[in-house]
Amino acid sequence: MIHRVHFRAFVSVTEDEERVRRALSIFVPLDHIRSTRASGYYGNPITILEAELRRKEGLEFIHMLREQLSAGELSRLRREIPERVDEDCKLHLRLDKQAAYRGMVRLSEAGDAIDVSVHVATYPSRYEEAVRLLREII
DSSP states (O other): OEEEEEEEEEEOTTSOHHHHHHHHTTTSOGGGOEEEEEEOTTSOEEEEEEEEEEHHHHHHHHHHHHHHSOHHHHHHHHHHHHHHBOTTSEEEEEEEHHHHHTTOOOBOOSSSEEEEEEEEOOSSOOHHHHHHHHHHHO
8 A cells, every 4th residue: 555655855054954853753763864965056065864664654654644634734635635646656745844843743835844755556556546545544
């Protein structure tokens, strides 16, 4: 059902990397987080933090979303599932980085967020089946 969940957060030079790690740690264990150094468009240093959960852990993340999102946000997410799933059967969403740092789960539309991709395993791989499965579990 849930094959994997991928998390990615960018840390700009003006942010504290440990704070962003702590924000990610409400979703994944700290030892799952790996970092990569990169340069921004203007040559500014950026750190990219990434982590992945597989199968059962990924499903536990979905349960966490269901339990901790507000009723309004959960309803919005369910309603937007068809628009958030791509042709590779991945659900895309963004979580508020600042709220996560405070231990809360909130959806975000901002660019400065935690990007989440939930890869749904369907056999054969089909968009319609991925949408149906996600509607059942979210």
